Amino acid sequence: MTDHHLEPLTRQLSGPGVCLVPAEETARRLGAGSERWAAFDRHWDDLVPDPYVHSPGTLRLRRYGHMGLRRTGERRPRPHGAFLEPGDGNPLYVGRERHFAPLTDAFAADPLLADILAFLGEAAAVLADPPEWTVGIHPFRMLATSGPPGTYAPGGVHRDGVTLVSSLLVDRRNADGGESAVYHADGAPLFRTLLERPGTLLLGDDRRTLHGLSALRPQAPGRPAHHDALVITLTEAG
Numbered sequence: 277m278t279d280h281h282l283e284p285l286t287r288q289l290s291g292p293g294v295c296l297v298p299a300e301e302t303a304r305r306l307g308a309g310s311e312r313w314a315a316f317d318r319h320w321d322d323l324v325p326d327p328y329v330h331s332p333g334t335l336r337l338r339r340y341g342h343m344g345l346r347r348t349g350e351r352r353p354r355p356h357g358a359f360l361e362p363g364d365g366n367p368l369y370v371g372r373e374r375h376f377a378p379l380t381d382a383f384a385a386d387p388l389l390a391d392i393l394a395f396l397g398e399a400a401a402v403l404a405d406p407p408e409w410t411v412g413i414h415p416f417r418m419l420a421t422s423g424p425p426g427t428y429a430p431g432g433v434h435r436d437g438v439t440l441v442s443s444l445l446v447d448r449r450n451a452d453g454g455e456s457a458v459y460h461a462d463g464a465p466l467f468r469t470l471l472e473r474p475g476t477l478l479l480g481d482d483r484r485t486l487h488g489l490s491a492l493r494p495q496a497p498g499r500p501a502h503h504d505a506l507v508i509t510l511t512e513a514g
Contacts (some may be wrong), residue, residue, distance in 0.1 A: 290481075293485045294467045303475050306392065334421075336416065340376035345397050379415070400439060413508055417502070418505075420500055432488055433487070438510060439510055445476045459486040
């Protein structure tokens with residue numbers, strides 16, 4: 277990467293296969309203060325229920341979009357369509373078309389999203405350097421009540437069948453759990469962290485690692501646990 281401040285993190289990505297970018301570093305790199313993050317998080321109020329997740333005490337909201345991202349930073353829109361898990365992705369959904377609502381025009385046009393994509397394109401360049409990446413954009417909101425703990429990743433420990441997988445915490449309130457864990461390809465534990473501060477970014481080489489998320493539950497009863505995240509994947513376009 278061109279930013280020497282991120283060299284230790286990208287060495288982790290190209291070495292062990294996972295790195296954590298602290299919220300302060302993400303904000304510095306993107307030029308995003310608290311007001312810009314709060315404005316970005318308002319897009320999560322426009323998410324819709326995920327029809328493929330049915331868990332007592334849990335509501336998962338999402339949208340989906342994809343595009344091409346060239347090494348020059350140029351973004352190329354692609355028609356909206358069904359999301360099909362790659363053959364070596366989450367076994368719960370492999371071979372099953374899922375239809376999600378598209379990204380809103382406002383979300384797709386948000387300058388902060390463009391900055392995030394450019395940042396991830398730089399990070400992914402330590403893993404591969406294709407002329408164009410296929411980018412999957414998955415904003416999620418999870419709400420869990422005081423009933424059974426809510427699962428955020430119903431497929432359990434899995435890979436996404438991509439090159440780079442990233443999870444950016446956008447907002448989190450009244451939440452316990454929801455811990456991110458990364459594993460070696462053979463299932464041995466590699467890294468575990470709780471994304472608590474908006475702007476914290478977890479990057480993983482999905483070709484060499486597996487990942488999962490622990491159950492989410494409310495910290496205080498009477499109102500739901502609330503977890504907003506943006507998962508973006510980059511795959512070498514074939």
